[in-house]
Amino acid sequence: MSIIEVNNLSLFYGNFQALKNINLNVEQQKITALIGPSGCGKSTFLRCLNRMNDLIDDVHITGSVKIASHDIYHNSFDLLGLRKKVGMVFQRPNPFPLSIYDNVVYGLRVHGILDKKIMEEKLKWSLESVHLWAEVKDKLDANALTLSGEQQQRLCIARLAAVEPEVLLMDEPCSALDPISTAKIEDLMYELKKQYTIIIVTHNMQQAARVSEYTGYFLLGDLVEFGETTQIFTSPKDSRTEDYLTGRFG
Amino acid sequence: MTRLERNERLIKIALFVIACSAVSILAVITIFIFSEGTPIMFKYGLRSFLLGLDWYPSEQSFGLLPMIIGSVMVTFGSLLVGVPFGLACAIFLTEFSSRRLRHILKPIIELLAGIPSVVYGFIGVVILVPFIRETLGGPGLSVLAASIILGIMILPTIISISIDSLQAVPRSYREGSIALGATKWQTTKMVILPAAKSGIIASIILGMGRAIGETMAVIMIAGNAINIPRSVLDPVRTLTSNIALEMGYASGEHRQALFATGVILFIIIMILNTIANATSVKGKAAK
Ligand SMILES: Nc1ncnc2c1ncn2[C@@H]1O[C@H](COP(=O)(O)OP(=O)(O)OP(=O)(O)O)[C@@H](O)[C@H]1O
């Protein structure tokens, strides 16, 4: 079943068209990878799905994005609720300079859940879901910035997990991590997809091939090809995709 | 040794001498103030200086308590005015206004710091003092008037340093918070302000230093009467005013007592600066 339906989506930064007529459906509880050379609009596309582009001045969007059949760009759409439902993991781990505890319950507080007992349950549950509980349970009051990069990225995922999103957007979540940490985060993604729909932007082709069920190839604002990962990697339909995958370009 | 190396060495020595002389000028001033001011403090006892209520220099009574209380009251009064306004202004300009507006307003606010204090005093005398006298009663020249004018005078310090520390908060914190569904205000309150805390505290302490050291504007609007004020509408004299008002004709022990006033002021300001440095260093270490 498609949880996200994107129809004729175009995005302009001023006069510059960064996305050109994108059409794509994202399957529920699957991992979808977006690949493509630098500056081709992958991050821009991802940021359309939780409306983070709203923060940038002079952005103009046409077309529609439906999540669970609701048009998220409709005037009456609940923007804060959308961002609760569609969480985002950033390229550089960005825990807040607060305690580990405050980081994880941040989303709960923001959405008005202040009950100590509920907060502590969710805290434990979300830290366990990213396998961080054992490592940090004795230092929940420590500043989150004292954790290692990989732990910080896990914490950022736990921070999202606490508000129980349906979709996780990950923009190159491993690019600041070493190979071993990357492998751990990838393992985590496998487990997380039982609960969440995951869309991941990556520059690492092997990563896309390893973790994803679906892959989309972006080039200069176009979605050149989209399909099952095995098909894209073994028999791409578009010659431009093939050039990119075989390293003749990009 | 080549010519270049010799030049390098000469420049190094010259800069060292210049740096040393700047420091030594400061040292000389400090030593001078202390050597002029401390003997009389010990002669009559620290207690009589710090806790004495009466200031009659011609009769050897040098109680500075009313002036110490005066300085403290106007300084805290100015913070009550300046901190909420300044902080609100800094938060608005960094988090809620457009970049254009910020680029126009920030230099204008910094320009406020360049207005001579006598002008602030003048505005106080002409506008604020009569206004207080007519609406709230009392002589008008008062703790309240001085607090308001000083509060305005420290705004540029508080605003511009707070803006700098708010802007130094990484964008990724804002994005992380917004992406979790937080509103701008929640983001500011829960992430940005805690992250910028040390810079904001430093701005407040620097503003406090400016308020406690201000002389001209305070002389013009605080009333300068030597008494412990019972309400904010009563006049006060601050430590700085005390020195400035009497230095012109003081001699002998009276003059030394004014230096003693300076010593106390000096110590208060040193303590404030040390706190400011400590908090900003601690803030940096945490990042
Ligand atoms: N805020 C912005 N204002 C104007 N142009 C922008 C802005 N953000 C991105 N762009 C432009 O939009 C295009 C797509 O950028 P985007 O960041 O989406 O690329 P990307 O595929 O994520 O690249 P990378 O792999 O380097 O992260 C680029 O040409 C970029 O210069």
Ligand SMILES: [Mg+2]
């Ligand atoms: Mg990107």
